[in-house]
C-alpha cells in the first residue's frame with residue numbers, strides 16, 4: 080500500500096514537472112512565432128489555438144477552402160498546419176518548393192518508436208532517407224518496374240478467375256492481387272498467396288497498428304514530446320516495434336537461408352542482401368526496407384483496383400466506351416496484355432479518372448517546411464517547421480481544372496486526338512521529392528487489372544443494392560467498405576481463354 084502511494088506521488092511529480100515545462104515551452108514558442116509571423120502574413124484560417132477538423136477531414140478542408148481560400152492554416156497548440164486545396168496552388172507550393180518540403184514532421188510515436196526510425200515513409204530528409212530511397216529506386220524505377228510485369232499479369236489472371244468463381248468477395252480478390260504481387264516481388268514467394276495466409280494476416284496487424292498512430296496527435300507523445308522519456312507512455316510502442324522487427328527479420332532470414340542453399344528466387348530481398356554494404360544498410364534497416372513494402376504498397380493497390388470496379392459499376396456509359404476500345408484492339412480470343420497498353424489510352428484514362436474521382440490517400444501525406452516558403456502569388460509565408468498537406472480530394476475536385484468534378488469522365492484525360500494529356504495529373508502519388516516511389520509498379524498493376532476486368536466482365540450495380548460511392552474508411556489510405564457489384568462474363572469460354580493465356 081505504502082509503495083503504491085509512493086509511486087503515485089512520483090507519477091504526480093513527474094506530470095507536474097512535465098506540465099510546467101510544457102507551459103514554458105508554449106510561452107517561448109508563442110513569443111518567437113508572433114515575432115516571426117509579423118513579417119509576412121500566414122495563410123488565413125480559424126482563430127482557435129487548437130483547431131481539429133473532426134472526421135472526414137479532407138471533405139471538411141474542401142469546405143473550409145470556400146471560406147478561407149485554397150490555402151489556409153490552423154493551429155494545434157504549438158503545431159502550425161497549412162492545407163493546400165487547389166490544383167494551381169499545389170503545383171506552385173508542393174511541386175515548385177519540393178526541396179523545402181522534402182521532410183516529414185516528427186512522427187514520434189509512429190516513426191521514432193513504432194518504426195525504430197527505419198520506415199521510409201516517415202524518415203526525415205537526410206542521409207538515411209537518401210540511402211533507403213536509392214535502394215528502393217533500384218527495384219521500383221520505370222526500367223526496373225518492367226521486370227515485375229509477368230507477376231502482375233499472372234496476378235491479374237488470378238483476379239479474373241477468382242471473380243468468376245466467387246464474385247461476392249470482389250474486395251478480397253483485389254487484396255489478394257496486391258498481397259501476392261508484393262510477396263513475390265519482395266521475398267520471391269512462388270507459392271500462391273491468399274489474403275488469409277498467416278504471414279499476410281500478421282503483417283496486416285502491424286499495418287493496422289501503424290495506421291492507428293500515424294495521424295498527428297493520435298498518440299499523446301506526439302503532442303507532448305517530453306513524455307518520450309516516461310517509459311510507461313511509450314512501452315506499447317516499443318513492444319510493437321520489437322514484434323514488427325521480429326516478423327520482418329524472420330522473413331528476411333527465410334530468404335537468407337534460401338540464398339545460402341542456392342535455391343532463392345530473385346527478389347527485392349535477395350538484391351538487398353547482395354548489395355547490403357553498397358547501400359550501407361544495417362540488418363534491421365534491411366528488414367524494414369523489405370517489410371514496409373507491404374504496408375506501403377498492398378492496401379493502396381487493392382483500394383485502387385476496387386475503386387475501378389466501383390467506377391465501372393456506377394458509370395455504365397464510360398465502361399461501354401472502354402470496352403469498345405478493348406474489343407477493337409484486343410478482340411475476344413485472347414486477354415489484354417501489357418503490350419496493348421499504347422493502343423489502349425482509354426484504359427489509362429479510366430484509371431486516372433478513378434484516381435482523381437476517389438483518391439486513395441485522400442487527404443495527402445504530411446510534409447514539413449524546412450525553411451520559410453514565400454508563396455509569391457499572394458505574399459503569404461509558410462514558416463519553417465509548418466506541417467503542410469496537399470489535400471488530394473480537394474485538388475482532384477478543383478473545378479477550375481476538372482469541370483463537373485463529381486462526374487466520372489475518363490475523356491478529360493485525353494486530348495482532341497485521343498492521346499493522353501501530359502499537362503494534368505491526378506496527384507494520386509503525392510508530391511515533390513517524397514512522391515510515392517512505387518508509382519510505376521502501382522500504375523502497371525492498375526493498368527493490367529483495369530484492362531483485364533473490363534475485357535472479361537460487364538460490371539453492374541444491383542438495382543436493389545445501389546452503391547454508395549462515398550462509403551469508405553476515414554483513414555490515411557482509404558478502404559472501400561463492402562458493396563455489391565454484379566460481374567457478368569463478356570464471353571462464354573472466359574475461363575478457358577484465361578487459362579490458355581497463362582503460358
Ligand code: HEM
Nearest residue numbers: 200375376379380383439440444508509510513515517521
Ligand atoms: C495505387 C497504389 C499507391 C498509392 C495510391 C500510393 C500513394 C502514396 C502516397 C500518397 C505517398 C506519400 C507521398 C507524399 O508524401 O506526398 C506514398 C509514399 C510511398 N509509397 Fe506509395 N502508393 C501506392 C503504391 C505503392 C507501392 C506498390 C509501393 C512499393 C512497392 C509504394 C511505396 C511507397 C513508399 C516506400 C513511400 C514512401 C516514400 C517517401 O516517403 O519518401 N507505394 N505512396
